[in-house]
Amino acid sequence: MAQTDGKWQLNELAAPTGVAGERVQRRVTITDIARQAGVSKTAVSFAFNTPGRLSAETAERILDVARQLGYAPNPIARSLNTRRTNAIGVIVPQDISEAFSNLFFGQLVSGIGQVCNNEGMSLMIIPPMRGSLLEATYAALIDGCIVTGLEPEDEVVRVLRQRNLPFVMVDADAPEHIACVKIDDFDGAHQALQHLLRLGHREVAIVSFESFSGHVDQYTGTLKHRFDGFRLALKEAGLSLSSRSIHCLETKCSQAGGVEVFNRLMQLVPRPTAVVALSDTIAFGIIDATQQHGLSVPGHLSVVGFDDLEASRLLRPSLTTVRQPIREKGLRAAEMLMDAVRRRFTLPRHVVLPVELVVRKSTVRMEG
Amino acid sequence: MAQTDGKWQLNELAAPTGVAGERVQRRVTITDIARQAGVSKTAVSFAFNTPGRLSAETAERILDVARQLGYAPNPIARSLNTRRTNAIGVIVPQDISEAFSNLFFGQLVSGIGQVCNNEGMSLMIIPPMRGSLLEATYAALIDGCIVTGLEPEDEVVRVLRQRNLPFVMVDADAPEHIACVKIDDFDGAHQALQHLLRLGHREVAIVSFESFSGHVDQYTGTLKHRFDGFRLALKEAGLSLSSRSIHCLETKCSQAGGVEVFNRLMQLVPRPTAVVALSDTIAFGIIDATQQHGLSVPGHLSVVGFDDLEASRLLRPSLTTVRQPIREKGLRAAEMLMDAVRRRFTLPRHVVLPVELVVRKSTVRMEG
DNA sequence: CTGTTAGCGCTTTCAA
């Protein structure tokens, strides 16, 4: 019950000597151990890091003293010397909670985590700090990182260079000299829309996630490639993005975004009979809203997604969608990153993963 | 195309002076800036941290030089002084990829992330390092952490104390002096099983996630509380855990675990008409497997889950389950943690969140 | 096998 002091303390702090009433909380350092054990700091360091360089008894004695004094090496001091943190980061331009609200991110991180496991690394999620992703990038205690949701022109990339941190971009339109893992967005989008058009749909809406570029014609990166794919599919059907029957909307990349966009979809004239969402999460929201309104998918509205999240197969109707290998994307990016962190020789710097249309039950042939 | 040198380099490294051919890659330090700007290191430090203490022109000049030389302060060195890392951790006893394969974890992290956002913190996911969670705990560059999946007796807790790191446990049977956020497991389990029994089911299986204790009677913590709840529900129906018609199984806490356990369920005699899974993720697997085998939920098998993941409502049949406020759990834990990290005065150290049975379509009254 | 001696790069009194 040493509760009496230190109201702010969340947990009892182990007094260095184990003596209850002790007030001074100076952390036990390597110097204390050295003194107590009658050896040099070097010896203590060796005892922890390369015990082989010490006689068994010396090492044992040192470790004993350390145990008694409750000593734990300060990892920050260690990092300052070794220049290693044993952690890699994932930079995300949104808040963490927002990022994880899209199941996509969890799967990506899961893939990255597999590599962390093999390499003995921890994983730092790095969101903007007080609104500034740059500040967060400056402060991150990591050995390298994976950058998501940013273009190569971003200042963050500049800071990473400045900090001399290896990094790999994901889903970016990166130049040759920047490592990057992406998917064939063009092909995915093309297949998705082609599928709908071949089913006879002509009134179709394309629901994109929010871009900062504003208009479809100014899209860059992933979005641009996907819309190029859409353009081709439309052209093949004698249509174009500016056709009266083709609508382009943007919404938040979340389930809530899908719900929100549903209402706008219902206002459109002519009302679309099919929609392709640029993210499964958005599709989930659209389907949910549709059903809440007593309408049926695909009866009243065919829906195609993009991603093929694990949940997409389980939904009813199961979701027709463009599958991309999300976990592998994370895994490949993390592998490339670790090659750089470990300074292993590597060549391939750009990886483009294939996508595949998975036709399930959320789309149906247009009647009439 | 400075590709020629440094095969191991993942990205071009910005040469300190911007000169292409430069080979020496010594990082620019505060000393370089001081020298170049003709001021002391102190001044440079001030220019970055408390520019107010310098004349506007001096500060500007220093920053200019820093910009030109591509200087970025070394956050590790800074941390060594300030004793802050601006990151909190989440300790997980499994691999990262395994942890995130249960949607529960993503939602928990999402809640924690909300606090990170408010407090300007990054979030470190800390899995075992080379098999050792202890080693990972020793090495983590964090200001405090949230501990999941561990009991208070765990060595990790001892190390956290040794390192003087504030921490909060989640879902643990923690003693008074250890901060903890949990739910009313007893009530949740009781309601879940009571629901099934009231629907007339008598042949029921309880599918738990893997424990290390082995037998039901040796369960501790969360699992113990839940089984106490089950015991009460059974008792109210004149049954007990050892009744012939009640089966207890364990499986991995994942969808795959649910699929795996389904096969064992089908072998049981008498074959259960209902099952309560201790995790929605497991329930997903059971439902999926059931349907794959051409059987119907709840027609052939009623299923109750535990968690109420976001996806549980979207599934068909939508899942009857015990809702626990997962995000809030993470949020509350993170708030308590940050109170300790920021040394704010706090009192409540134990939080027990309520649960609630959500009856949906995966359970039905027993026929006959 | 063990200890001495420099740092690692930055912050922060304390003086000027």
Next chain:
DNA sequence: TTGAAAGCGCTAACAG
């Protein structure tokens, strides 16, 4: 307003 100097706690040559 600015600077000198003493650390923060540890690692790693280099001697002995």
